[in-house]
Amino acid sequence: MKVPAEEHFPRFTLNDNEQVCWIATYVAAGRWQEIGLLAGQPQSWFLAFARNLKGDAAESINNIFSVLQHVLMAQRKTDFLRTQLEPAFSVFTRANAIALAKAAQGGDLGFMAACNGIFSAEWEERVPEQILVTCSGGPGDSLATAVTIRAPDLAIAIHAEYWFLFHCYGRDWKLGREWRSTPAADGRVFDQLELIFPDQAAEWTYFDVTGLITPSSNAV
Numbered sequence: 563m564k565v566p567a568e569e570h571f572p573r574f575t576l577n578d579n580e581q582v583c584w585i586a587t588y589v590a591a592g593r594w595q596e597i598g599l600l601a602g603q604p605q606s607w608f609l610a611f612a613r614n615l616k617g618d619a620a621e622s623i624n625n626i627f628s629v630l631q632h633v634l635m636a637q638r639k640t641d642f643l644r645t646q647l648e649p650a651f652s653v654f655t656r657a658n659a660i661a662l663a664k665a666a667q668g669g670d671l672g673f674m675a676a677c678n679g680i681f682s683a684e685w686e687e688r689v690p691e692q693i694l695v696t697c698s699g700g701p702g703d704s705l706a707t708a709v710t711i712r713a714p715d716l717a718i719a720i721h722a723e724y725w726f727l728f729h730c731y732g733r734d735w736k737l738g739r740e741w742r743s744t745p746a747a748d749g750r751v752f753d754q755l756e757l758i759f760p761d762q763a764a765e766w767t768y769f770d771v772t773g774l775i776t777p778s779s780n781a782v
Contacts, residue, residue: 572639573732580633583626584650586611590659591649592681609673612666619663627656628721635725636733645729646694654689695722699770702726708752708768716774723753723769735759742771751775 576584586608588597594604615622630650639645649655658680665676693714700707709726713719727735738756745751753769 572637574637576633576637580630582611583630584634586659587627587630587649587652587655590662591652591655592658592685593649605674605677608662608677609666609670612663612673615663619667620660623656623659623663627659631721632724632728632733635728636731638729638732642697642726642729643694646725647692652692695719695725697722697726702767702769703765705752705768708770710770710773713774716771719771719774720753723755726769727755727757727767731757731759738764749776 585597585599588594589599589604589608589611599607612619627650634645634648634650635642645651661676661680662673665673695711695713695718697709697711699710702709709723711719711722711726713722736758738758740753740755743752743754750770750772753771755767755769756764757767758764
């Protein structure tokens with residue numbers, strides 16, 4: 563991981579659109595008090611937000627959550643694990659946001675009914691535990707120092723590869739070539755991603771996904 567010595571954290575502040583999306587995730591999570599919204603404000607705020615979405619509600623929300631995950635990791639306001647405690651990384655919150663956005667299309671009464679249903683009595687007790695993704699190994703600049711992602715499943719692990727890259731390198735890069743290797747003699751399997759930076763040579767990052775492809779593997 564190459565972080566300039568003079569780099570400061572957080573790397574940047576969210577722009578207006580990112581800030582709006584970030585607030586939406588806190589409302590959908592039922593954590594509006596943490597960002598200073600008063601009683602009655604979260605519902606009217608999210609209703610206005612949902613009515614500004616373009617196209618299919620579920621597709622729009624899924625895109626917002628995916629992009630915001632990358633932005634928050636790139637911002638690097640805190641470490642890799644604690645960043646995942648943001649509502650944007652919660653499956654529960656994403657499901658809430660989709661349900662509320664769809665309900666908003668049916669008018670105020672339908673929206674409020676959905677909102678009251680999600681945040682009914684003792685709703686906090688129904689929130690599933692957030693399983694955090696961890697990374698181990700080296701900096702990932704070679705096969706020998708490949709990063710090992712430990713995640714509940716392969717789909718989340720693939721998302722987490724990008725979280726790792728944004729957390730390490732910020733957002734001033736583009737993805738080049740990528741592929742998954744065939745199993746080596748020792749059975750290890752790697753994801754290989756090329757990162758293209760402005761005004762400097764491209765770099766490759768390596769992830770050891772052996773344990774995810776073959777869960778019975780004892781590879782470290």
